[in-house]
Amino acid sequence: MSNYHIKHLEEYFKVYRKSIREPENFWEEIAEEHFVWRKKWDKVLDWDFSKPAVKWFEGAKLNITENCIDRHLTTKGDKTAILFEPNDPKEAAEHITYKQLHERVNQFANVLKDQGVKKGDRVCIYVPMIPELAIATLACARIGAIHSVVFAGFSSKALATRINDSDCKIVITSDGSYRGKKSIDLKGIVDEALENCDCVESVLVVKRINSEIYMKEGRDKWLQPLLDTASKECKAEIMDAEDPLFILYTSGSTGKPKGMVHTTAGYMVYTAYTFKNAFQYRDNQVYWCTADIGWITGHSYIVYGPLANGATTVLFEGVPSYPDFGRFWEIVEKHKVNQFYTAPTAIRALAKHGAELIDKYDLSSLKVLGSVGEPINEEAWHWYNDNVGKGKSPIIDTWWQTETGGMMITPIPYVTPTKPTYATLPFIGIQPAIMDEKGAELKGNQVEGRLCIKYPWPSMARTIWGNHQRYKETYFSAFDNMYFTGDGALRDEVGYYRITGRVDDVIIVSGHNLGTAPIEDAINEHPAIAESAIVGFPHDIKGSALYGYITLKDAGEYRDHNNLKKEINQLITDRIGPIAKLDKIQFSDGLPKTRSGKIMRRILRKIASNDMSNLGDTSTLLNPEVVQSIIDNRL
């Protein structure tokens, strides 16, 4: 019997119980029935969280690209694997079939081999959202090189840090990239970064914007001529289950970015299984995740998860606002997208521009709406549900992390009844625990605390590149024998989980623990408010007090800021209590955000505390310019 595709709630509970009671049997069956192996494993799982050491499918041999591409060739060779939608809506979309993907990945892999790249070498990929990004990633996997994709919006400094940390020998980039009306000189950024990277021997350059760029003799090569003469056949390197597949950097609350290391077999099995179920993907459907492949969401749910299922995955080069805020819906209509996966920050930005732009397009193909990246507030949830889903497409609020490799807590659409702002139930095989500060597990329902995971799952990161000690300290030291997520969560009366936000965002005001997320939710209910971020600042009497940074939907319309401040505090008093009222409220044109859309509370916290000495590297922000304006107008 196959448990691969869950179809109703009773089945979810049955399969979930099995996955917890007999995890090894469970994952063995999934691995056996749904993937191709060069050799099966000797042991399904070996683990010890105290070291920490985790191995899945030890002894197995495979190549993930044979699972993502080769095995589909006989049945789906002419099916579109990657559907590329360019930045400019006037440029034609490109349909890359599984057969073509096979050829292009092999050619790219052969070029890498010619450049001297071998199994285990690190390859930095700094390419915009064009087909070559996915192809380069898969080409590395084909030959067993470890890819390190760096989001092509990071600064030269951030890029250099990442290249050096994992000692990359080659960088793949493009002459430039398009982003809405703008074009960006990516190669220039790479040149600047490489002034500080001795490890890099060569740079392969994809032509995208046809700009005049500097090519360093002996180091830089145009990719296309090399591809043109490369063979379309490239034997897949046979990998061990636990060989590293990729490194992906994620920023910690302090220190340099952490290069999370993901390995081959477990990552493949889990991302494929979650993709199939969380999106209820069926053959011939069109799936679109708007993330960038530079983030874990893109790795797992644009590239590996969808392709392992033989799906059609849309790869969008542009931005939601170009040529106007209707672009997402235009693409949904044009390609008849069935599953749409995006982030709350995008939803809020679109909501700000009203629903009229949606009504111009036919969104009837949509069956599942996904959300990822941060807690989705009530207002955004309803806007998404009512206007995009027309109340008919379930929203899956998927909670997971770069470190977890795949979704951890999420509804299964048409199976798990959804509840606004709740990620609902753990995915199959996931054993969450809610812990109190003293390290005791809070059993039963209606509890709130720190979110941990008690048992290994196949796609968990195995280490931090070059720093296993930091991996242990960050994730396995706060609580005995548990993976600590860094997030807070509550479990409601029926056992549904709601992620309450990073626990480092908890502020203690007059001895009361206040999470920033519920306060922000209350504020965001105000019709004039677009977004808000709450941080703590030192206060003589209360210990800490609350400072709110707020952006308005239409700044011109609400000139009476004093009145607005009163209304905000009244909302907070109504929703949470007077204890959560804000001492200071600053209106601002924007909030500093990471490239993946997360508000950088660290910076706001410093400004609120009047400590501008060490704001850290703000160059990696999406909007570094707002920082100065916030400083200039601080209260």
Ligand code: 6R9
């Ligand atoms: C996949 C991804 C991880 C952090 C995570 C949490 C927040 C992600 C969320 C969510 C509430 C959700 N987060 N999804 N919070 N609800 N559905 O985003 O990975 O970039 O590593 O971020 O994002 O705080 O710990 P990553």
